[in-house]
Amino acid sequence: MNSQNPVIQVDGLSRSYRDVAALWDVTFSLQPNMICGLLGRNGAGKTTLMRMLTGQDFPSAGSVRLFGENPVENSTVLQQICFVSEAQRYPDGFQARHVLAGAPWFFADWDAAFADDLVGKFRLPLKRDVKKLSRGQQSALGVIVGLASRASITIFDEPYLGLDAVARHTFYDTLLADYAERPRTILLSTHLIDEVSNLLEHVLVLDEGRLLLDQSAESLRGSAAAVAGRAGDVDSFVEGRQILHRDTLGGLATVTIAGRLTAADHRAATAANLEIAPVSFQQLIVDLSTRSAPAPAVASVVHE
Structure with missing residues (x-):
């Protein structure tokens, strides 16, 4: 620094x-x-x-x-x-x-x-x-x-x-x-x-x-991953993790989670027939933006 x-x-x-x-x-x-x-x-x-x-x-x-x-x-x-x-x-x-x-x-x-x-x-x-x-x-x-x-x-x-x-x-x-x-x-x-x-x-x-x-930027790169597979298996894998985004199609789901995955995480995903994919820088920013809360009302802004 x-x-x-x-x-x-x-x-x-x-x-x-x-x-x-x-x-x-x-x-x-x-x-x-x-x-x-x-x-x-x-x-x-x-x-x-x-x-x-x-x-x-x-x-x-x-x-x-x-x-x-x-x-x-x-x-x-x-x-x-x-x-x-x-x-x-x-x-x-x-x-x-x-x-x-x-x-x-x-x-x-x-x-x-x-x-x-x-x-x-x-x-x-x-x-x-x-x-x-x-x-x-x-x-x-x-x-x-x-x-x-x-x-x-x-x-x-x-x-x-x-x-x-x-x-x-x-x-x-x-x-x-x-x-x-x-x-x-x-x-x-x-x-x-x-x-x-x-x-x-x-x-x-x-x-x-x-x-x-x-x-x-360095801390952001690789700080999220997309997990895809059968919805129930995906839900079990991501339980307790911070979820940034979720897409479902029929019985399949793709969930973007925050945090870096360990070697053990990758082995567990493979055993559950789940696919792990990196999240692009742009997609990470989009996911973070779309899950954010609304801005405060203007009435609470203090004017000098």
Whole structure:
């Protein structure tokens, strides 16, 4: 575990909009130099959290600290952050080359040579208006800005969804290679959980505004298994274990259970004619999300 002070510290964070609680009592901290996945379904509160991390929104309760300071209107903090969003907008008439030329004004560690290399990798047309770029080209522009910023905290809010599969894997490979040479804190918000699972060192999962999971990715891998077979045999095997999900079809059942199975467990499953299968990272997150309880009512959110 990194013994340094957290680069991101969130305590009791809540945010409500009229009668909707977007976030509820969220608390976590991230140490410097890690790749963290921010996961959850649409409407889980991910974008709200990222907007507050980058000083674009205000808490209804609780606090956000980056490098120990409030990011709101704090130029010292904000110049160390790069927030790349799929919804990023630029002035009319702005071309891709204008975005890259202006980047050094916002990012002290901007690497123009790296940006030029990425322009070639992603085949980005520099002299085309941003609003006339295809969705994939706009995504490529966001990825280039995020990577070449070399910001101490780089947050990607799904800007790479417009990329095709080849371009996305180019992004993942480039991100890992550059991170290995220049470690920093990277927060990836994505629905493509299995695609990024091997990149992640830590996982935050939001569901209905609550923090459902705050755990190292390594501890999550292999932390659940699917047991399939005759329903009665499956029920006997999983008795007393934490059940994450259950499917039945006729007299057959498949049950996802939490926890790592021992060699003795595998022998017992074989003896009972049961099949044991690993659970993908994405399926584990889905199972955890679908079994979570509803968020509290907005009326109980305390406003400052």
